[in-house]
Amino acid sequence: MFRKKENLLLKQIDNLNQNLLESNLLEIAQLLGNKKKMLWTNFLAGIARGIGIGIGVTVITAILIMLLRKIVTLNIPILGEYIADIVEIVQKSR
Secondary structure (H helix, E strand, O other), rough: HHHHHHHHHHHHHHHHHHHHOOOOOOHHHHHHOOOOOOOHHHHHHHHHHHHHHHHHHHHHHHHHHHHHHHHOOOOOOHHHHHHHHHHHHHHOOO
């Protein structure tokens, strides 16, 4: 009886150990303990996010301008004039 409980306890400890390893809890604890490493990691992550946002906004804006130009060529009376004004303002701001 004692042997079964011991084996069950060992299995649970192994499962817990495996879960901790998979969740990178040890690495997170080490990162939180080292302020310089945490600041450097967050700094690099911020730069990467900023570059990604800049590229993403540029691509989306370019696609929208291309779509607006296509809509203008369709000569929809009211909408076409409004979009032509927007495209003209954007091109002047370059």
